[in-house]
Amino acid sequence: MSHAAKAKNKKSFRHDRKCGEWLKENVKHGGDRGNQYKKLARSQDVTLADIGVTKNESSRLQKIADIPDKCNNLLSLQDA
Numbered sequence: 001m002s003h004a005a006k007a008k009n010k011k012s013f014r015h016d017r018k019c020g021e022w023l024k025e026n027v028k029h030g031g032d033r034g035n036q037y038k039k040l041a042r043s044q045d046v047t048l049a050d051i052g053v054t055k056n057e058s059s060r061l062q063k064i065a066d067i068p069d070k071c072n073n074l075l076s077l078q079d080a
Contacts (some may be wrong), residue, residue, distance in 0.1 A: 013064070020065025023058050027051070 001009075028045035050057055 016061055016064045017067070018065075020063070023053070024062055024065060027053075027058065053070035 026046055028047050048055060053061075
């Protein structure tokens, strides 16, 4: 794999990770529906439909965001 391709993969991974983190913090999740307190506290929440993201995309991005930071170092080790 060329250096440019590795750099692109690393950049894409960081982008997906940031998106997943943002989704966790800002998008209303289905499990929150039953909790009236959360509904009141988070009345300005965005839905996946509002931002044009599918449930599968959201799930994939949030799983990437859950990967521990130590694994980011593995990408750097692959370059060495």
